[in-house]
Amino acid sequence: MSKDPLAPHRSQARGGALQGGRSSTSPPHRSQARGGPLQGDLSLPARGLLFDNDGVLVDSEAGVEASWRRWARDHDLDPDEVMAAVPGRRAADTVAVFVKPAQVDESTALVTRYELEDVGGTTAVAGVLDLIPQLDGVPWAVVTSGVRELATARLRAAGLVPPAVVVTAEDVAVGKPDPEGYAAAAARLGLAPADVLVLEDSRSGVAAGQAAGCRVVGIGAGALATPADVVVRDLTGARWTGAGLLLPAAAILRAG
Numbered sequence: 001m002s003k004d005p006l007a008p009h010r011s012q013a014r015g016g017a018l019q020g021g022r023s024s025t026s027p028p029h030r031s032q033a034r035g036g037p038l039q040g041d042l043s044l045p046a047r048g049l050l051f052d053n054d055g056v057l058v059d060s061e062a063g064v065e066a067s068w069r070r071w072a073r074d075h076d077l078d079p080d081e082v083m084a085a086v087p088g089r090r091a092a093d094t095v096a097v098f099v100k101p102a103q104v105d106e107s108t109a110l111v112t113r114y115e116l117e118d119v120g121g122t123t124a125v126a127g128v129l130d131l132i133p134q135l136d137g138v139p140w141a142v143v144t145s146g147v148r149e150l151a152t153a154r155l156r157a158a159g160l161v162p163p164a165v166v167v168t169a170e171d172v173a174v175g176k177p178d179p180e181g182y183a184a185a186a187a188r189l190g191l192a193p194a195d196v197l198v199l200e201d202s203r204s205g206v207a208a209g210q211a212a213g214c215r216v217v218g219i220g221a222g223a224l225a226t227p228a229d230v231v232v233r234d235l236t237g238a239r240w241t242g243a244g245l246l247l248p249a250a251a252i253l254r255a256g
Helices: 061-074 079-085 091-098 101-117 128-135 148-157 180-189 203-211 221-225
Strands: 042-045 048-051 140-143 165-167 196-200 215-219 230-232 244-247 252-254
Touching: 048 180, 061 079, 061 101, 079 091, 091 101, 101 148, 140 180, 148 165, 165 180, 180 196, 180 203, 196 203, 203 215, 215 221, 221 230, 221 252
Parallel strands: 048 140, 048 196, 140 165, 196 215, 215 230
Antiparallel strands: 042 244, 230 252
């Protein structure tokens, strides 16, 4: 029987197990090394990072909701039911749940147009604008269920320059929770999946990263409902150390 991609998983990445101290409920104390991490901070060894886009790098929630609710009304569908199907899926995969196969391409193009019209309100997730400049020379990529035009538009609207490697809906045969996107991104960076961290916010995205053989950092309180290896509130205070990602105790919601 094949392994359930949504089952809890702990990959044994090179560099050992997740390293860190207490949960975020423990009061932080400065370590003996001057300028070093606080006790309770979490150090995750890695050689590169793979980011989901929406909800991890960029906050596009308002635009996503407005666009999909508009699309639902166009098709005489329940907007709440449609919204429940959106997270972590390619637009075409969501559309296919609600319309006939012959209508998928046209309906997908319509909701993509709506989302592009709403891209102006996109902002960076907390901590992202501080973390990304630290990755100069570090292999990192974006792996998103969105189409390329929309993904890059949202990154730029949030003040981010898209990295050299962006894997989008057009680049994979099967969307998340299938691991294809994350496996492809790691390969394009020249890294083994065990040497990269995936940062995700959705259950299907977490499953995709873990199925690819990566450790996964869940972003946001919603990720507590997933089997992500670690969950943080956001990326505030996250630092690239040269040997991996350091997550501050104050941001950690679940340390393992």
